[in-house]
Amino acid sequence: MCTPCCVSQLACCCGSAACSCCCNCCPKIxxxxxxxxxxxxxxxxxxxxxxxxxxxxxxDEMKLRIPYYNKMCEKMTAGENCKKLVGYSAVYKMCFGMACFFFFFFIITFRINNSTGCRxxxxxxxxxxxxxxxxxCCAGAFYLPQQDTFLEIWRYxxxxxxxxxxxxxLMLLVEFAHRWNTNWSSGVKYNRLWYAALAFVTLVLFSVAVGAVVFMGVFYTHPEACLYNKIFLGINGSLCLIVSLLAISPFIQKLQPKSGLLQPGVISVYxxxxxxxxxxxxxxEFIEIDGKNKTVCVFPFNSGQESDKKIVTAIGTVILFACIIYSCLTSTTRRSSAALRVYRDSEPEIERARCCFCCGDDTEDTDEEKTGSGQNVLYDEQEATIYSYSYFHFVFFLGSxxxxxxxxxxxxYDNHNIEELLEGSWSVFxxxxxxxxxxLFLYIVTLVAPMICPKRFEA
Structure with missing residues (x-):
């Protein structure tokens, strides 16, 4: 039974057919x-x-577990212990290759309006x-001449x-918050449970935001140190309160009746x-207490100095992947493209409320076709493309x-490693x-822009 499915997947990989991604037991795509x-x-x-x-x-694990590791590195001309294949310079070269890959497709897909052509x-x-x-592309980047000059220029x-x-x-985060509120609000007139869900999620978001302010105020400030922490925590907390009040103010509600507290809740948490x-x-930061230097304004639990780094790195990695994939996959849809141009009345008149609203498509279903014995593929671009191919690749280029x-x-980046990704860097701060x-500025723009340019937001 698996043979026809495997054959269809190989045909998908080698030919010009759309990829079905899995077998016919999975939902259509x-x-x-x-x-x-x-x-x-x-x-x-x-x-x-x-x-x-x-x-x-x-x-280190590769050195211990791979037999003849040093000899293999010498034969590959990768330097002692494969130094050319690790570290920041290797990351720069890998990302250079990936960026070239997506930039190449950005060029060849420029101004494609239908899906029937060769490109x-x-x-x-x-x-x-x-x-x-x-x-x-990634392998070829390791053979570039004058690599020191390349790394310096490529860094900027x-x-x-x-x-x-x-x-x-950040613009797509604002668009996500608006779309979430619009989608769930559309279900209120059909089922009051959507209103309860909207209120519950809003309450949870603001509880998390307020809890975060209190947590950082207690553990990341000190009476005799951490001046930046105290200033910026006060500024960011105040700005979140201001945008929340602005979102439900009467003059904003008059122009945008669907503006509520869900959007500032999402923005505040982020x-x-x-x-x-x-x-x-x-x-x-250190201060002298009883003749001894003591670390202040660090994570209060476990090891103190390192726990916050690990937690931030773990959460940051998850958010990094989520934001990159969401940005790359949704930035080219009609709705999101309109959001990037700061149009707010781009939502369709008929909005169907659903929990997984962000998985919705911009087009209605069309006739479904099968790719061999594999997963059903719905050819939704027979009349015209539903997103910009070239812009899609350009977003991936920037993502690289x-x-x-x-x-x-x-x-x-010098002598840096992933285990210390956020270790004491003012640039990251x-x-x-x-x-x-x-x-916050982008969200405020989406609120006040209809007052400044009313014709731009007319339906």
Whole structure:
């Protein structure tokens, strides 16, 4: 029974057909969704390899468990103990290859309006050949000449591109909050339970945000130290309160009746996470107590100095993957593209409330077709493309640069490793703190923009 399914998957990888991703026992999948899923899978694979390359623990385990490790490294011309294959320089080269891969597809898919052409077929199929191309791009980056000059220049290019992706990520977070509120609010007139769910989630979000403020106020401030922590905690907490009151103010409600407390709740929780992450990323502070230097403003439980780093790293890794995948997969839909242009009346008139609202598609179902004996593929782009192919690849290109800068701790990358990803870096502290303000600013813009440019928001 598995043979026909395997054959269909091989045909999907080698040909121009849409990838069905699994066997026929799984639910149907749309052609556009399957394509984006496959590119996201490639993206995640390279990201995981980059994280492994930055881990000295993995390097030590390879030395112990792989026989003739040093000789193998010499034959591969990878330097002593394969030094060329680990560390920040290896991550830069891997991400350079992945960025070139997506930039190449950005060029060849430019201005594609339908899925019947040759370029569209390349975008939607030939997965095995594209995998080989991706491996070739990443491997070829290790043979670039004048690597010191390349690393220095590529670092600044990565910082600019990663910054642009961070802005897109924050804009999509704001769009996510608006879409969540709009979707659940649409179900209130049919079932009052949606109103209860909306109220419950809003209450939980604000409870988490207020709890985070209290937690950081107690454990991340000190009467004689941590001045930055006290100032920025007060500023960010006050800004979250201001945007919450602004969202339910009468003049905002008049222009945007669906504006409520759910959106500022989502924004407040994310801002508090970034604030906590920034405090944990700041270099450790010491004060003298009874003639001894004591560490202050650190995580209060377990080992104190290291627990907050591990927790932030774990949470940050999950959020990193979630934000990158959500950004890359949704930034090219019609709804999200409108949000990136700050249109707020882009939602369809008929909105069906559902728990997994973010998994909805922009198009209605069309006739379904089968890919061999595999999973049913719904060809939803027969008349026209439902998202911009070139913009999709450009977002992945920026995402590659963002991953490169995040994994190597932005500008402080020398002798760095993944186990100490957030160890005392002022650059990470300021990037995350500025991200808080940008996120709040973008949300305020979506609230006040209809008053400034009313014609732009007319249906």
């Amino acid at each position: 749309k052609q556009s969704t399957g394509t984006r899923f496959m590119y996201a899978l490639y993206f995640l694979m390279v990201t995981v390899i980059c994280i492994i390359m930055m881990s000295p623990t993995v390097e 569209a077929a390349i975008h939607n199929g030939f997965w095995l050949l594209k995998f080989i191309l991706l491996v070739g 290019i990565g910082a600019v591109g990663g910054g642009f992706f961070l802005v897109i990520q 801002v508090m996470y970034l604030t906590f992450s920034a405090f944990s990323s700041k270099p450790t 640069l963002y991953v490169m800068m995040t994994v190597t701790n932005w500008f402080h 300021w990037i995350k703190m500025v991200s808080c303000w940008v996120c």
